[in-house]
């Protein structure tokens with residue numbers, strides 16, 4: 300038997316420092332009356348987790364209490380099984396990609412893709428925003444051409460059908476893109492052998508992404524970004540650390556507002572890749588910016 304207010308208070312006092320800086324969120328309507336669940340739902344809302352994420356955490360806290368027989372307010376939940384992630388080996392799994400994708404340049408057109416691939420950036424993405432089907436096909440083809448002979452792994456954002464036709468290395472999709480895929484389209488994507496990266500912005504989205512078994516999980520936005528309007532608050536490195544721990548069986552990419560000064564704290568969370576846009580495309584000398592960022596990615600000699 301657990302005292303819900305005391306347990307909620309204990310969770311808060313143990314973890315407030317890790318998740319400092321977030322305003323409390325309203326407590327969502329509970330979906331269970333289990334005391335551990337209720338305590339975690341209150342505490343995680345107070346720590347600033349939005350309703351879907353507080354629900355995931357509360358469910359995980361309850362699942363762990365059932366599994367271990369202890370509420371453990373001092374230990375943040377991070378066992379994939381408690382969040383209902385696919386057991387290993389996964390029944391649903393896209394083709395693998397390297398565990399550490401290194402510096403990951405997200406770029407607006409094929410010219411930029413070629414430029415950064417030739418500068419030695421190991422992972423590049425074409426993020427070409429257009430509704431013009433002919434222009435999209437042209438740009439995706441040009442990007443695939445542009446990385447030939449460079450060793451760079453090329454992911455195509457959004458335009459998955461063209462990416463399959465043209466033979467890119469992989470595809471990057473957001474949550475809405477995943478939601479829009481019909482079952483047979485998802486199957487076609489998996490059967491294509493292309494790697495899949497999926498964007499996430501919190502616990503509920505990580506759980507959703509895991510259901511398709513992507514090749515890597517992207518986690519953002521770590522810091523504020525001006526590149527696009529985000530639906531979720533910047534997550535910060537405290538959250539990134541616990542996300543990286545939960546998703547430890549996936550290659551991970553951190554994204555959003557990351558520049559050279561932030562690399563060390565982001566890498567300290569254990570992620571194997573950092574994706575950047577403005578740190579490269581707005582740099583006075585993008586090739587030397589890439590070289591510097593790759594230097595920051597390299598392990599420091601002991």
Ligand SMILES: Cc1ncc(COP(=O)(O)OP(=O)(O)O)c(N)n1
Pocket residue numbers: 403405424426456457471472473474476496497498517518519527552554574
């Ligand atoms: C590495 C990486 N992570 C996240 C994103 C964002 O992708 P998405 O959610 O599809 O949003 P748009 O980039 O399409 O605006 C990304 N592109 N790359």
Ligand SMILES: Cc1nc(C(=O)O)sc1CCOP(=O)(O)O
Pocket residue numbers: 405498499500518519520521523524525526527554555556557574575576577578
């Ligand atoms: C394209 C994108 N997706 C994000 C996410 O969190 O899903 S953040 C982001 C913008 C990244 O640009 P910059 O490095 O210039 O901040």
Ligand SMILES: [Mg+2]
Pocket residue numbers: 456457471472473476
């Ligand atoms: Mg997209």
